[in-house]
Amino acid sequence: MVKISVMYPNTPGARFDHAYYRDKHMPMVKARMGDSCQYYTIDKGLAGGTPGAPPTYIGMSHIYCESIEAFQAGFGPHARDIMGDIANYTDLSPVLQISEVVVG
Amino acid sequence: MVKISVMYPNTPGARFDHAYYRDKHMPMVKARMGDSCQYYTIDKGLAGGTPGAPPTYIGMSHIYCESIEAFQAGFGPHARDIMGDIANYTDLSPVLQISEVVVG
Numbered sequence: 001m002v003k004i005s006v007m008y009p010n011t012p013g014a015r016f017d018h019a020y021y022r023d024k025h026m027p028m029v030k031a032r033m034g035d036s037c038q039y040y041t042i043d044k045g046l047a048g049g050t051p052g053a054p055p056t057y058i059g060m061s062h063i064y065c066e067s068i069e070a071f072q073a074g075f076g077p078h079a080r081d082i083m084g085d086i087a088n089y090t091d092l093s094p095v096l097q098i099s100e101v102v103v104g
Numbered sequence: 105m106v107k108i109s110v111m112y113p114n115t116p117g118a119r120f121d122h123a124y125y126r127d128k129h130m131p132m133v134k135a136r137m138g139d140s141c142q143y144y145t146i147d148k149g150l151a152g153g154t155p156g157a158p159p160t161y162i163g164m165s166h167i168y169c170e171s172i173e174a175f176q177a178g179f180g181p182h183a184r185d186i187m188g189d190i191a192n193y194t195d196l197s198p199v200l201q202i203s204e205v206v207v208g
Contacts (some may be wrong), residue, residue, distance in 0.1 A: 003147060007160075022206050042207040043107060045170070049200025056201050057109075068150070096153025097160050102126050103146040
């Protein structure tokens with residue numbers, strides 16, 4: 001299995017609507033992707049690794065798919081809709097990473 | 105619930121022994137932390153978000169705990185042992201982040 005991590009850098013002054021992301025955006029992503037998204041998780045950044053340090057990412061989601069090809073097949077046809085919704089919750093550009101799930 | 109993400113930047117030329125990390129290091133972390141670590145996951149970086157782009161992180165683990173205090177109570181007494189094992193699998197310094205699990 002692979003996970004697609006979508007990570008929003010914690011930039012001072014940036015806008016990020018956690019409620020919209022949780023209640024609207026990610027459910028829409030799942031609905032559009034259908035079974036090609038087996039499930040997803042959402043994180044809200046709380047802190048960094050040292051006392052008082054901010055988190056590196058203000059928010060993250062992780063989309064779990066059988067393979068990179070399954071992700072592309074499920075996401076590609078809806079990329080425009082999904083990307084077009086980003087402005088509704090943030091002015092940040094996410095960092096994307098695809099990982100192999102070694103222990104899930 | 106919170107997750108502690110330990111993220112190793114994908115620095116060219118750096119050393120990272122994925123097998124040791126999976127088979128030795130993370131099981132040792134879980135054994136030392138006991139029930140304060142509910143479970144953990146491991147990722148191996150495959151790719152970035154654009155064709156041909158490398159992953160931001162070569163490896164990541166995520167340690168799930170009831171609270172930040174539970175993590176500190178479980179990790180703190182064993183920090184020296186756990187940190188001392190890092191050199192056995194990498195010469196990288198990890199980026200740490202604590203997140204609230206919004207959707208798990």
